[in-house]
Amino acid sequence: MGLAWQQGPLSAHPVGRFLVAEPLPERMLFAERLRRRMRVRFNGTWIAESDDVLLLHEPGHYPVAYFPRDSIRDGVLVATARTTQHRELGRTEWFTVETGDVKAERAAWQHADPPKHADEMRDRVAFAWRAMDAFYEEDERIVGHAADPYHRIDIRRSSRHVRVLDGDRVIADSTAAMVLYESGFAPRWYVPRDDVDLTMLTKIATQTFCPYKGIAEYYDIGDRAGAVWGYPEAWPEVARIAGALSFEPDKIDVFVDDEQLRLEPGQSVIAHGLDRGLDIGEILGR
DSSP states (O other): OOOSSSTTTTSOOOOOOOSSOOOOSOOOEEEOOOOOOEEEEETTTTEEEOOEEEEEEOOOOOOOOEEEGGGGGGGGGEEEEEEEEETTTTEEEEEEEEETTEEEEEEEEESSSSSGGGGGGGEEEEEEGGGEEEEEEEEEESSSSSOOOOEEEEEOOOOOOOEETTTTEEEEEEEEOOOEETSOOOEEEEEEEEEEEGOOOOEEEEEEEEEEEEEEEEEEEEEEEEEEEETTTTGGGGGGGTTTTEETTTTSSETTEEEEEOOOOOOOOOOOOOOTTTTTHHHHTT
């Protein structure tokens, strides 16, 4: 979860509520200084670099980084005839991004004439994440989307009794699981492989990408498709779950201290595509 996505406070379906007498507006946008040096690379060239990036948090979206126009390399932005209308920020102008003989159409945009209350958005440009080669903070690549200061993951060891059952068959039985708490999500229990009957799992081709944890691999249990997943090479920040397995409580019976887990409302995750040209080793080597 971030400030405005998943079940964050500014999202469409927040997990909590503001304790105010009057109802808040249906949608609220929040802009803040990132306070980090951020760079953009395209066609092997650094095309933008700034310590003055503005993050826009918009309901239902990951945060978007907006760069000052004067921090973008001359000649990179080619104006197009395409314009759209943002419901709060007004007319949006679109650009082709071009360096050398490589171009990406509709790969950048700016809000041409934002309302007075959103004047800090003026003369700033955002780049389509997957159209660029990469985004960096200092010398480290950032994946998925601009860094969200409101997203957090904590991992805790637990001696609670975790069991996973397929009918009468025990799939997993552990008192050495780890519980992963991720902002906006129900706790996820990760079980060591030594405590799982791996003969009951069939690995499938499905993979998903999480900007915060890495590339997940999936397994079927009989006709329970994609009931199990794990991160065999989890990012360094969450390395404690590398190789462990988690079980989806709406696809297989999961019990913690004899209490069956249920998938909570609002837990659906929109699949996140892998960043363009991502070298997994670059992230694992951090």
